[in-house]
Amino acid sequence: MSDRSVENIDRRRFLKLTGLSAGGLVLGATLPGWQPSWAAGLDKGGELNLFVSIDGDDTVSIVCHRSEMGQGIRTGLPQVVADELEADWQKVKVVQGLGDKRYGSQNTDGSRSVRRFYDTMRRMGASARTMLERAAAERWNVPAKECAARNHVIIHIPTDRRLGFGELAAAAAKQAVPDEKDLRLKDSAQFNYIGKPVDTVDTPDMVTGRANYGQDVHLDNMLIASIERAPVLGSGIAKLDDSAARKVRGLVAVERLDGGAEPPLFKPLSGVAVLAHNTWTALKARKLLNIEWTESPHEQHDSDDYLETLKDNVRQTGKTAVAEGDVDIALETASRQHSAIYTLPYLAHATMEPPSATAVVGEEGCEIWSCVQDPQSVQQHVGQALGLPPEKVKVNVTFLGGGFGRKSKPDFVVEAALLAKKMQRPVKVVWSREDDIRHDYYHAASAAYFQAGLDEHGKVDGWLQRTAFPSIGGTFQPGVDHPANFELDLGLTDLPFAIANRRTETQQADYHARIGWLRSVSNIQNAFGVCSFADELAHINGRRPDEFLLDLIGPDRKIDPSQGDYKYGNYGETLEKFPIDTARLKNVLRRTAARADFDTDGGEGWGIAVHRSFLSYVGIATRVQVRDEQLKILQMHCVADVGLAVNPDRVKSQMEGAMIFGMSLALMGEIKMQNGAVANSNFHDYPLLRMHQCPSLTVELVASGEPPAGVGEPGVPPVAPSITNAIFAASGQRIRELPINKHLKIG
Amino acid sequence: MKINVNGTAHQIEVEEDMPLLWVLRDELRLTGTKFGCGGGFCGACTIHLDGQPMRACLTPVSLAKGKQITTIEGLSENGDHPLQQAWIEHNVPQCGYCQSGQLMSAAALLAHNASPSDGEIDQAMTGNLCRCGTYPRIRSAIKTAAVKSATFENAAAREGEN
Numbered sequence: 001m002s003d004r005s006v007e008n009i010d011r012r013r014f015l016k017l018t019g020l021s022a023g024g025l026v027l028g029a030t031l032p033g034w035q036p037s038w039a040a041g042l043d044k045g046g047e048l049n050l051f052v053s054i055d056g057d058d059t060v061s062i063v064c065h066r067s068e069m070g071q072g073i074r075t076g077l078p079q080v081v082a083d084e085l086e087a088d089w090q091k092v093k094v095v096q097g098l099g100d101k102r103y104g105s106q107n108t109d110g111s112r113s114v115r116r117f118y119d120t121m122r123r124m125g126a127s128a129r130t131m132l133e134r135a136a137a138e139r140w141n142v143p144a145k146e147c148a149a150r151n152h153v154i155i156h157i158p159t160d161r162r163l164g165f166g167e168l169a170a171a172a173a174k175q176a177v178p179d180e181k182d183l184r185l186k187d188s189a190q191f192n193y194i195g196k197p198v199d200t201v202d203t204p205d206m207v208t209g210r211a212n213y214g215q216d217v218h219l220d221n222m223l224i225a226s227i228e229r230a231p232v233l234g235s236g237i238a239k240l241d242d243s244a245a246r247k248v249r250g251l252v253a254v255e256r257l258d259g260g261a262e263p264p265l266f267k268p269l270s271g272v273a274v275l276a277h278n279t280w281t282a283l284k285a286r287k288l289l290n291i292e293w294t295e296s297p298h299e300q301h302d303s304d305d306y307l308e309t310l311k312d313n314v315r316q317t318g319k320t321a322v323a324e325g326d327v328d329i330a331l332e333t334a335s336r337q338h339s340a341i342y343t344l345p346y347l348a349h350a351t352m353e354p355p356s357a358t359a360v361v362g363e364e365g366c367e368i369w370s371c372v373q374d375p376q377s378v379q380q381h382v383g384q385a386l387g388l389p390p391e392k393v394k395v396n397v398t399f400l401g402g403g404f405g406r407k408s409k410p411d412f413v414v415e416a417a418l419l420a421k422k423m424q425r426p427v428k429v430v431w432s433r434e435d436d437i438r439h440d441y442y443h444a445a446s447a448a449y450f451q452a453g454l455d456e457h458g459k460v461d462g463w464l465q466r467t468a469f470p471s472i473g474g475t476f477q478p479g480v481d482h483p484a485n486f487e488l489d490l491g492l493t494d495l496p497f498a499i500a501n502r503r504t505e506t507q508q509a510d511y512h513a514r515i516g517w518l519r520s521v522s523n524i525q526n527a528f529g530v531c532s533f534a535d536e537l538a539h540i541n542g543r544r545p546d547e548f549l550l551d552l553i554g555p556d557r558k559i560d561p562s563q564g565d566y567k568y569g570n571y572g573e574t575l576e577k578f579p580i581d582t583a584r585l586k587n588v589l590r591r592t593a594a595r596a597d598f599d600t601d602g603g604e605g606w607g608i609a610v611h612r613s614f615l616s617y618v619g620i621a622t623r624v625q626v627r628d629e630q631l632k633i634l635q636m637h638c639v640a641d642v643g644l645a646v647n648p649d650r651v652k653s654q655m656e657g658a659m660i661f662g663m664s665l666a667l668m669g670e671i672k673m674q675n676g677a678v679a680n681s682n683f684h685d686y687p688l689l690r691m692h693q694c695p696s697l698t699v700e701l702v703a704s705g706e707p708p709a710g711v712g713e714p715g716v717p718p719v720a721p722s723i724t725n726a727i728f729a730a731s732g733q734r735i736r737e738l739p740i741n742k743h744l745k746i747g
Numbered sequence: 748m749k750i751n752v753n754g755t756a757h758q759i760e761v762e763e764d765m766p767l768l769w770v771l772r773d774e775l776r777l778t779g780t781k782f783g784c785g786g787g788f789c790g791a792c793t794i795h796l797d798g799q800p801m802r803a804c805l806t807p808v809s810l811a812k813g814k815q816i817t818t819i820e821g822l823s824e825n826g827d828h829p830l831q832q833a834w835i836e837h838n839v840p841q842c843g844y845c846q847s848g849q850l851m852s853a854a855a856l857l858a859h860n861a862s863p864s865d866g867e868i869d870q871a872m873t874g875n876l877c878r879c880g881t882y883p884r885i886r887s888a889i890k891t892a893a894v895k896s897a898t899f900e901n902a903a904a905r906e907g908e909n
């Protein structure tokens with residue numbers, strides 16, 4: 001396998017790896033899995049997880065047996081493979097290789113999928129095509145270069161003889177797999193499916209109620225568990241009186257779960273599980289539990305006070321993360337200075353499907369059915385909890401009713417596994433909406449201080465940015481009390497402005513609640529600060545925001561933020577392949593600004609924001625109306641340069657979704673904590689944008705031959721600042737503290 | 748207790764106060780009706796009771812006695828209700844979790860109002876949350892379906908006649 005990533009495999013091995021039998025040509029390849037930083041070094045690698053088989057009856061099956069590949073892949077994968085293969089789309093099917101295929105994999109956190117797998121998938125399609133061409137050449141006894149694949153047949157060009165893929169499949173299987181250097185990849189002008197709209201394979205199941213999600217799993221003899229968890233992080237069960245609960249008819253058992261010591265990791269929280277034959281009985285009995293919780297070091301935590309503390313902290317000099325030039329001198333000698341503090345509250349993922357997991361534990365190991373984003377992490381953490389090696393944990397990934405980062409944390413799966421072991425029968429853990437809102441891995445509350453020094457011409461000469469928020473690192477390590485570099489890399493250290501003197505600092509932010517990744521992560525607060533502050537500076541200078549921003553970004557160039565010990569992360573990719581390219585950013589900015597009318601008045605105004613994240617460039621232009629302290633968002637336009645869009649319609653729908661996700665957080669997203677516990681509980685006090693609040697949305701994709709970049713997340717960060725910038729344009733009111741409904745009514 | 752779901756009678760033994768949501772999901776294994784909030788806030792559990800849209804999470808099963816219950820599984824026989832077709836045409840679903848409820852609310856709307864205005868669509872659909880953000884496509888798909896429905900004898904209409 002030295003110079004190939006694709007291998008020919010025999011039918012017996014195929015059967016073993018995928019649970020399917022096949023005739024004809026079968027190729028296997030390995031799609032690299034994404035490794036979160038905590039899992040570095042755990043991947044054994046090398047195991048085949050993608051297969052293409054061509055049968056005698058012409059059917060091309062594309063089989064995924066590892067389920068981390070997710071939503072983008074289930075449609076994007078056949079598109080890419082079939083295109084290089086020159087297959088007829090009608091004869092291609094996507095198969096989930098292991099487990100029950102009703103439980104198709106569906107990972108909504110797809111920013112990485114297509115980007116990481118694109119090259120492997122193309123090589124796989126091209127390998128199969130080349131083998132078919134060579135088989136045909138042998139059959140006709142002609143040079144292979146005279147044979148070409150077109151829409152499921154191989155044609156001998158000089159004589160126009162034709163053989164179908166099915167007729168050649170068996171002979172092609174006997175060909176050697178071509179070396180990578182011999183593969184001819186298509187030119188993008190020849191693409192049939194890549195970059196073209198293709199229906200999502202799972203849609204018909206989703207509109208008929210047939211798609212099975214984690215919450216929908218049913219096994220014979222299964223119990224349903226509903227769990228009352230400790231309201232404050234770090235507390236456990238002091239006293240339990242379950243006598244009333246036990247009187248409920250249909251109740252089967254009451255079990256304790258011990259969360260153990262901090263850090264929280266992906267362990268379950270301490271709690272009391274009520275198990276019954278149906279969900280309703282479990283929920284009812286749970287309400288009758290009487291639990292006293294032990295004291296916790298976090299029980300004084302109050303999110304409002306906490307934000308005040310963070311604001312105080314960012315006013316003080318912090319720890320320098322990266323610096324260029326001399327910001328202090330630049331600020332001192334500036335003819336004009338401006339500073340501002342921005343804050344965002346804690347946020348919850350609130351996936352439409354609350355977490356749920358079903359487990360069976362037997363002598364042999366454990367089997368899981370669940371809506372998880374990262375099955376390998378499930379194997380590891382369930383394995384640890386049960387004392388099993390990861391390979392003894394089999395994970396069947398169901399559809400995910402939304403992920404956004406929540407379902408990459410398998411705490412809820414570990415709960416199911418522990419309970420299934422105790423009960424010695426299948427257990428499904430059902431999280432309620434209240435459980436979901438109160439026991440999330442929250443997006444960090446944050447405060448950021450920005451200070452700029454301008455020269456007499458209004459040119460920005462010094463830029464200081466200082467941020468404080470509880471780090472995701474605190475979830476894995478005790479004592480983490482400053483943002484980490486990987487969180488600054490998401491929008492601060494990669495600041496694309498041509499400013500000679502600048503410094504990025506962090507300030508103290510203690511850890512009091514579980515913190516995790518939420519769609520676009522710290523880009524949310526970092527872009528809100530940068531894009532708001534740049535807009536403020538434009539207005540101070542009396543300049544049009546887009547023109548001022550173009551000056552700020554400066555000449556076309558590729559930026560490398562690394563210096564000294566500090567190495568810029570670039571989303572795990574090289575800067576050669578995915579540079580920070582100011583020309584692309586400016587192009588997106590110009591096209592975004594072209595949609596906005598900065599001279600609008602009469603209580604209406606336009607705001608714009610542009611941001612690079614997940615290697616993509618996204619601009620948002622928003623038109624709002626502010627009247628009688630009431631805000632109405634009238635229109636929103638998105639310009640996205642995501643490199644090559646494999647499925648443009650899917651990219652557009654992800655951008656629409658990102659705009660709506662961004663509006664929810666900007667307008668109304670706020671998790672409040674009081675006495676260490678989350679005060680919100682359901683959609684009435686953790687509201688999401690509703691249809692009547694959703695303006696008309698348009699998306700414009702920049703045609704690009706650059707490699708495919710992230711899609712699911714980069715639409716989110718510029719949304720909030722485009723709205724607050726528009727509010728300023730409409731009303732002169734500068735909103736620096738989200739959510740907006742603290743300042744204006746939402747119409 | 749006897750209930751009628753999608754034209755089939757079922758004999759069930761459950762407490763009278765059990766919400767229809769859990770009867771459908773846990774007892775009858777009709778899991779197309781989704782659990783999103785349990786409090787009437789999200790619409791993921793929307794079903795029809797004698798053609799009227801209802802939140803199954805707030806409807807005790809006792810209220811459904813003697814009535815026709817329609818779930819997403821019974822919206823059409825072959826998944827070809829004009830709304831289902833329009834949903835596919837507009838590529839509406841993202842994660843898909845909210846879509847059963849969206850479709851049931853939309854079907855009830857079209858059954859009573861063959862060509863709803865934008866405002867009427869917003870009003871009928873505002874109780875259905877979609878975290879993935881498919882609202883613009885839902886709006887377009889409802890309009891497409893409204894045009895097609897004229898010729899389609901939809902499930903809601905059938906319920907009305909029964």
Ligand code: FES
Binds near residue numbers: 784791793804805
């Ligand atoms: S589950 Fe019934 S309205 Fe949300």
Ligand code: FES
Binds near residue numbers: 401402841845876878
């Ligand atoms: S499609 Fe995911 S919640 Fe609506």
